[in-house]
Amino acid sequence: MNKKFHLTIVTPDNTYYEGEVDELVVTTEKGPIGILANRLSIITAVVPSVISYYEDGNKKVLFTSSGVFKFRDNKAVLMVDACESKEEIDKKRAEEALERSKNRLKEHSDKVNVARAKMAMARAMGRLSLIDKY
Incomplete structure (x- = not known):
C-alpha cells in the first residue's frame, strides 16, 4: 500500500505547495484531524491555524487561514484564503x-x-x- 499521498495547497493567488507527503494535520471547526494515505474520502471546512505535514520524514509547518479541505483517492487539496511560512509572517x-x-x-x-x-x-x-x- 502507498504510504504517501499528493498534497496541493491553493490560495487565491497561487498554488502555494504541491508534492508527496507522508502525513498532514489540519484544523477543522471540530478540532485537528490527521490525514494519512489510503484514508476514507472527506471534505470539511478548515479554520485559521497552524498546519503541519511531513515530507520525506521532515516536518513542515505553515499558517493557513479559513478554507476547505478535500481528500479523495490519495489526493489532498487544501484551498485557503492565505498560507504563510514562519519566515513570511x-x-x-x-x-x-x-x-x-x-x-x-x-x-x-x-x-x-x-x-x-x-x-x-x-x-x-x-x-x-x-x-x-x-
Whole structure:
C-alpha cells in the first residue's frame, strides 16, 4: 500500500505547495484531524491555524487561514484564503491585527463587526502561534 499521498495547497493567488507527503494535520471547526494515505474520502471546512505535514520524514509547518479541505483517492487539496511560512509572517503586523480585533470586540456595535473581528483575531493568533512555537 502507498504510504504517501499528493498534497496541493491553493490560495487565491497561487498554488502555494504541491508534492508527496507522508502525513498532514489540519484544523477543522471540530478540532485537528490527521490525514494519512489510503484514508476514507472527506471534505470539511478548515479554520485559521497552524498546519503541519511531513515530507520525506521532515516536518513542515505553515499558517493557513479559513478554507476547505478535500481528500479523495490519495489526493489532498487544501484551498485557503492565505498560507504563510514562519519566515513570511510579519510579527509586528500580526500583533497589531490582534490588538485591533480585541478593540473591535470590546465595541461590538453589530453582529457583522463581531464576526469579522473574531476571524481577524483567529488569523492573528494563528500567525503568532506559528512564530512563537516553531
